[in-house]
Structures are given as C-alpha cells and as structure tokens.
Amino acid sequence: xxxxxxxxxxxxxxxxxxxxxxxxxxxxxxxxxxxxxxxxxxxxxxxxxxxxxxxxxxxxxxxxxxxxxxxxxxxxxxxxxxxxxxxxxxxxxxxxxxxxxxxxxxxxxxxxxxxxxxxxxxxxxxxxxxxxxxxxxxxxxxxxxxxxxxxxxxxxxxxxxxxxxxxxxxxxxxxxxxxxxxxxxxxxxxxxxxxxxxxxxxxxxxxxxxxxxxxxxxxxxxxxxxxxxxxxxxxxxxxxxxxxxxxxxxxxxxxxxxxxxxxxxxxxxxxxxxxxxxxxxxxxxxxxxxxxxxxxxxxxxxxxxx
Numbered sequence: 640x641x642x643x644x645x646x647x648x649x650x651x652x653x654x655x656x657x658x659x660x661x662x663x664x665x666x667x668x669x670x671x672x673x674x675x676x677x678x679x680x681x682x683x684x685x686x687x688x689x690x691x692x693x694x695x696x697x698x699x700x701x702x703x704x705x706x707x708x709x710x711x712x713x714x715x716x717x718x719x720x721x722x723x724x725x726x727x728x729x730x731x732x733x734x735x736x737x738x739x740x741x742x743x744x745x746x747x748x749x750x751x752x753x754x755x756x757x758x759x760x761x762x763x764x765x766x767x768x769x770x771x772x773x774x775x776x777x778x779x780x781x782x783x784x785x786x787x788x789x790x791x792x793x794x795x796x797x798x799x800x801x802x803x804x805x806x807x808x809x810x811x812x813x814x815x816x817x818x819x820x821x822x823x824x825x826x827x828x829x830x831x832x833x834x835x836x837x838x839x840x841x842x843x844x845x846x847x848x849x850x851x852x853x854x855x856x857x858x859x860x861x862x863x864x865x866x867x868x869x870x871x872x873x874x875x876x877x878x879x880x881x882x883x884x885x886x887x888x889x890x891x892x893x894x895x896x897x898x899x900x901x902x903x904x905x906x907x908x909x910x911x912x913x914x915x916x917x918x919x920x921x922x923x924x925x926x927x928x929x930x931x932x933x934x935x936x937x938x939x940x941x942x943x944x945x
Contacts, residue, residue, distance in 0.1 A: 642852055645671075645901045648696055648840050655692040655834050656685055658820030664901065665811050665918060666693055666785070670846070671853045671897035674808025674890055675764050675784040677749075677922070682789065684813045690745040690785040691834060697846055698839035699742035699781060706752035712759035715739055716769040717776075734771060739763050742779050742843060746786035750796045757803050760784065764806040781843045801881075808890045809918040849900075856896035857906040861945045865909060866891055868942045869916070873924055878937060880925035887923055894919065909944050 645667065652663045662678075666689060669676040678686045687703070694701035704715065717737030723730045738744060739760070749757060763769050767778045786807070789796055804810075816824065827833075841849070866888055874882030883891075894915040895907045902911075917935040920926075926934045 672893035677807040679788040686787040694743040698842035702741040703745040715759040749786040810922040
C-alpha cells in the first residue's frame with residue numbers, strides 16, 4: 640500500500656468534516672500508529688461525524704455506543720444468554736457479542752457512564768480481546784476506539800480513571816469552525832448530509848499494510864534519545880502530577896512514525912515528535928490549569944532539539 644494515499648484519505652474525510660483538516664490528520668495519525676483516540680469538546684462540533692466518516696473512508700465496520708449513567712459492562716462487551724435446546728443444538732449458555740466487536744467503535748460521551756462501565760473497555764483497548772465468564776473472545780485484527788468526552792464541568796459526567804486515559808494515544812479538541820467554514824456548513828446543510836455519498840479509499844487489509852509501513856519508518860538513535868530525554872524531563876517536572884510512562888514513550892515514537900509517513904518520509908525528524916507531543920502529554924501528566932500545548936512547550940523548552 641503506497642503512503643501517497645494518506646493525503647487522499649484526509650481530503651475525502653474533509654468533504655464531510657469541513658474545516659477540520661488538522662484534527663483529521665491527527666486522527667489518521669492515531670489510527671496508523673495503532674492507538675485509540677479521545678475527542679474532548681462541547682456537543683455539536685462534529686465529533687461523531689468525524690469518527691463515522693473516517694470509518695467509511697477507511698472501509699471499516701462501524702458501531703456507535705451511547706454511554707449513559709444506567710449502562711452495565713455487558714452493554715459494552717456482551718453477555719452469555721441461556722438458550723433452550725432443540726433438535727439441532729443442546730441447551731446451554733451462548734455468548735452474544737456486544738458492540739465492542741467491530742473494527743471501529745465510537746464510544747460516544749464515554750464520561751457519562753460510571754467507572755465500572757468505562758473499565759469494561761480496558762482489556763479490549765489494550766489486548767484486543769474481552770473476557771466473559773472465564774472465556775476469552777478475540778476482537779477483529781483491526782480494532783480502534785474513538786471516544787468522545789464532554790467537558791468535566793458539565794452535569795452528569797464522571798472523570799475517566801488514569802488507567803483508562805493512558806489507553807488513549809491522543810486527546811484532541813475540534814473547537815468552533817471559522818466564519819467561512821461555518822457559513823459553508825449553514826448553506827450546505829452540514830457535512831453529515833453528504834456522508835452516504837462518501838466512498839471508501841482503502842479497506843481493513845489496506846489499512847493494515849499502511850500500519851505496517853508506518854512501523855517500518857526509521858527512528859535514528861538520536862531521535863530515540865530525544866524521546867527518552869522528554870520522558871525523563873516529564874518525570875522531573877514539579878508542575879506535573881505524574882511523568883510519562885515507557886508505554887507513552889513507545890506510543891510517542893509510533894505517532895511520530897505515522898506523522899512522518901503521512902508526509903511521505905521514511906525516517907522520523909524531531910519535528911514529527913514535536914508535532915504529536917502536545918496531544919499525547921496533557922491527559923497523562925495532569926498539569927492542572929494548562930492545556931496540552933503548554934505542557935508540551937514546557938518539555939520542549941527544557942530538552943534541547945537534537
């Protein structure tokens with residue numbers, strides 16, 4: 640699969656999710672790196688549309704799960720249901736898969752469900768499987784979670800536990816559209832009206848080949864050392880509640896590889912690391928009163944660029 644197809648994926652997604660090319664690129668970067676994405680913003684800014692459109696452009700099966708306060712973990716992963724026997728099969732419990740058994744799952748308003756339900760996704764996001772009644776059920780080889788989250792100051796929200804947040808490679812925000820984009824949306828009826836017209840550019844197998852190509856993007860020793868220095872600086876920064884984990888460091892390199900692949904390069908530059916760092920840092924280090932860019936800027940000021 641030729642990496643030159645990546646700009647076409649962004650272009651086609653932009654026909655529906657207008658005015659959000661930077662966010663679309665970040666979402667594609669996250670997918671190519673094999674990570675999960677959390678979109679935190681106000682209702683009505685296109686979070687759901689972005690997830691649905693990306694699934695369609697990438698040729699992936701898609702399910703949307705609306706998280707609510709009365710949900711149970713079985714509503715996410717599925718449950719075993721007793722079925723009486725008949726002439727063709729004996730009676731017994733049969734596992735009925737939940738919405739998580741798909742290639743792209745939209746976990747909509749994930750922080751409106753209590754922590755017990757949120758934790759039902761932990762095993763799926765990390766190990767690509769679920770365990771029910773002592774049995775393990777593998778998820779599809781291509782599996783991504785795009786979750787949306789309302790700001791925590793809104794009524795009826797629960798903060799995600801740190802273990803859940805660490806499963807998300809990136810946390811991004813969409814923000815309000817600019818004046819020209821909003822006028823275009825008002826005149827056209829919004830991008831979602833054209834979603835059914837969007838044709839896929841790749842399929843699951845093609846996406847796996849793109850992911851494999853991203854994993855082959857070369858990381859020089861000095862770049863790996865740069866990432867290691869950023870990790871160390873985060874652990875020493877008194878402004879942060881916690882430092883970046885080794886898992887975060889591995890994901891940072893994977894995101895930088897994917898960012899470089901979209902630019903059609905076979906090697907990672909410091910600019911690639913710096914481009915993806917802000918959306919990886921803030922939800923991990925817990926820098927109160929600052930956004931991801933401020934936390935990343937603090938690290939970049941303290942660690943020299945190689």
